Amino acid sequence: MSTAKIKWLGSMELDSVEVDVGTNSIVVDGNARCAKEHAMDIPISGTLYGTLLNYQGALKRMGDAVYETPYNSPPAAPVLYIKPLNTFNRNGAGIPMPTDESTLEMGAALGIVMASTAVALTEDTAMDHVAGFTIVNDVSIPHDSVFRPAVQHKARDGFCPVGPWIINREDVVDPDNLAIRVFINNELRQENSTKNLIRPIARLLSDVTEFMTLRQGDVLLAGVPEDAPLARVGDSVRIEISEIGTLENVVIDEKTFIRRETL
Amino acid sequence: MRTARISYGGAIHEAFEMNGRLQLEDGRIVEEKNVDWLTPIVPRTVFALGLNYADHAAELAFDVPTEPLVFLKGPTTFLGHHAFTRRPADVTYMHYECELAVVIGKTARQVNKEDAYDYVKGYSVANDYAIRDYLENYYRPNLRVKNRDTCTPLGPWLVDEKDVPNPMDLKLTTHVNGKLVQQGTTADMIFDIPMLITYLSSFMTLSENDVILTGTPKGSVNTAVGDVVVTEIEGIGRLVNTIIGDESFQNR
Numbered sequence: 001m002s003t004a005k006i007k008w009l010g011s012m013e014l015d016s017v018e019v020d021v022g023t024n025s026i027v028v029d030g031n032a033r034c035a036k037e038h039a040m041d042i043p044i045s046g047t048l049y050g051t052l053l054n055y056q057g058a059l060k061r062m063g064d065a066v067y068e069t070p071y072n073s074p075p076a077a078p079v080l081y082i083k084p085l086n087t088f089n090r091n092g093a094g095i096p097m098p099t100d101e102s103t104l105e106m107g108a109a110l111g112i113v114m115a116s117t118a119v120a121l122t123e124d125t126a127m128d129h130v131a132g133f134t135i136v137n138d139v140s141i142p143h144d145s146v147f148r149p150a151v152q153h154k155a156r157d158g159f160c161p162v163g164p165w166i167i168n169r170e171d172v173v174d175p176d177n178l179a180i181r182v183f184i185n186n187e188l189r190q191e192n193s194t195k196n197l198i199r200p201i202a203r204l205l206s207d208v209t210e211f212m213t214l215r216q217g218d219v220l221l222a223g224v225p226e227d228a229p230l231a232r233v234g235d236s237v238r239i240e241i242s243e244i245g246t247l248e249n250v251v252i253d254e255k256t257f258i259r260r261e262t263l
Numbered sequence: 264m265r266t267a268r269i270s271y272g273g274a275i276h277e278a279f280e281m282n283g284r285l286q287l288e289d290g291r292i293v294e295e296k297n298v299d300w301l302t303p304i305v306p307r308t309v310f311a312l313g314l315n316y317a318d319h320a321a322e323l324a325f326d327v328p329t330e331p332l333v334f335l336k337g338p339t340t341f342l343g344h345h346a347f348t349r350r351p352a353d354v355t356y357m358h359y360e361c362e363l364a365v366v367i368g369k370t371a372r373q374v375n376k377e378d379a380y381d382y383v384k385g386y387s388v389a390n391d392y393a394i395r396d397y398l399e400n401y402y403r404p405n406l407r408v409k410n411r412d413t414c415t416p417l418g419p420w421l422v423d424e425k426d427v428p429n430p431m432d433l434k435l436t437t438h439v440n441g442k443l444v445q446q447g448t449t450a451d452m453i454f455d456i457p458m459l460i461t462y463l464s465s466f467m468t469l470s471e472n473d474v475i476l477t478g479t480p481k482g483s484v485n486t487a488v489g490d491v492v493v494t495e496i497e498g499i500g501r502l503v504n505t506i507i508g509d510e511s512f513q514n515r
Contacts, residue, residue, distance in 0.1 A: 049406075070400050079402055081335070147400055148332060149402045150402065212340070
């Protein structure tokens with residue numbers, strides 16, 4: 001059992017509950033109940049920063065291009081981006097497919113949730129500033145170039161499901177060794193692990209807070225593994241991260257995107 | 264009307280200009296020197312434009328973009344009027360960028376150019392500092408250049424949209440220690456305000472207090488610790504900022 005922070009749909013506060021990640025269940029009044037039976041809201045409220053190319057395999061996929069125009073050299077510092085508020089979406093809701101697109105990349109990411117204001121952290125103490133971990137689907141319209149910011153590809157409404165909960169840091173044995181699996185229509189389409197991060201979590205926090213403050217409640221993504229699977233309208237998408245839980249969404253036509261709907 | 268957000272007597276207030284002094288929303292009149300200026304609104308999602316003036320694009324040796332070059336900024340980079348911006352000790356080239364800030368007033372989706380100004384609440388002045396030493400060619404300009412703590416002063420005022428008859432014809436200037444270093448006009452933007460609102464709202468929903476920083480004209484000059492940098496836009500405001508060094512920060 002792990003302790004999780006949950007935001008019930010319709011509630012203004014986070015609740016603290018016991019969850020069983022293995023069976024995807026929540027203990028409510030002493031009874032274990034399937035998490036799917038409960039409508040849960042987005043459990044975060046701060047700014048959400050993504051990290052580009054933080055998996056060894058993702059950087060390797062770039063090949064020699066990192067030495068060529070326009071990149072000229074591999075990245076030296078963390079490359080970050082922001083998933084703005086309009087992208088936030090919750091477990092169980094639809095991910096809208098833009099009218100002129102046919103596939104979307106499902107970016108399975110571990111979300112690091114900050115417990116306190118973090119400025120110029122050192123690697124030794126960085127984890128003390130982490131409240132816990134959640135699952136984020138950093139949805140993108142497929143795009144090859146990472147030379148210019150990808151706002152039009154990454155910042156669309158509903159492009160960032162987060163949840164279903166935040167697992168307390170103390171209940172995660174080693175966040176740099178968590179298995180990540182993505183299933184589309186119950187078929188395993190991607191498998192990776194946070195042990196393949198270029199900057200493990202404490203190092204990433206240290207390098208990021210050198211140039212910008214992370215506030216309490218902000219979320220930093222550890223990165224998106226290479227070969228993010230593609231999904232189409234009607235596909236159900238399940239991201240599992242060991243010790244953290246399961247985030248499930250369905251891709252829908254954007255014309256039918258209504259935030260309150262549970263699919 | 265011009266509105267500021269200030270801190271006075273242990274609380275945050277809305278304030279209005281009153282013959283060189285400030286009238287708070289509760290009726291008190293205070294001297295400007297006795298308040299701390301906050302950003303005139305609390306920015307929600309903030310968009311910034313790169314290379315949106317042809318002369319600045321040429322100065323940086325880039326072709327004029329065919330689609331707006333947009334990046335996002337987080338909350339910790341923003342500061343109000345008369346604030347302090349940190350210049351790290353190891354950098355060689357840090358420059359100011361005087362920009363017209365457009366504050367969105369209501370939810371906007373798929374807005375036509377003809378209707379775009381209906382979605383504007385007002386305008387302010389931004390100084391979108393850049394430290395060129397940290398530029399890398401991934402999601403350029405990257406957050407390490409453009410989202411640093413203290414590097415985006417915004418203010419002093421929010422000027423109502425209806426009080427700015429033509430935001431596309433305003434003179435911009437930057438003075439460093441009293442010397443004119445940057446001069447331009449919003450008439451030279453490549454993508455004007457209605458085009459930017461149309462572009463952004465075509466693929467995402469904009470909301471009240473989202474902000475668009477519309478880019479800067481040419482005239483980028485390196486700045487030093489101790490410099491007083493004044494970015495000013497005709498009819499919108501005069502934003503003062505001072506550059507400080509690492510010695511002010513115990514953790515650097």
